[in-house]
């Protein structure tokens with residue numbers, strides 16, 4: 129399950145940022161997960177909780193914002209919202225579409241608890 133590795137990386141990024149800013153702890157981590165990122169949000173949530181348990185990050189909330197796939201035709205510039213079948217071809221031109229959203233996998237913001 130590669131979500132465990134990703135959860136560890138997210139936690140690592142957040143902890144380094146919290147340390148850099150001299151925060152006491154991390155209240156919440158907000159991340160963006162695109163539908164094409166290959167990450168299952170529920171699995172990531174589960175992996176994060178399992179990983180954080182028993183560490184100072186145990187109470188940290190993980191807010192996952194799912195980013196739907198958006199694609200645009202390079203020829204007619206029309207934007208297509210692919211359905212679940214993820215056919216990335218322009219229905220008018222038959223050209224492969226450029227994916228402009230949906231590949232995100234990144235930490236967007238942190239909610240830090242300031243040191244006393």
Ligand SMILES: [Zn+2]
Nearest residue numbers: 201204218221
């Ligand atoms: Zn087109």
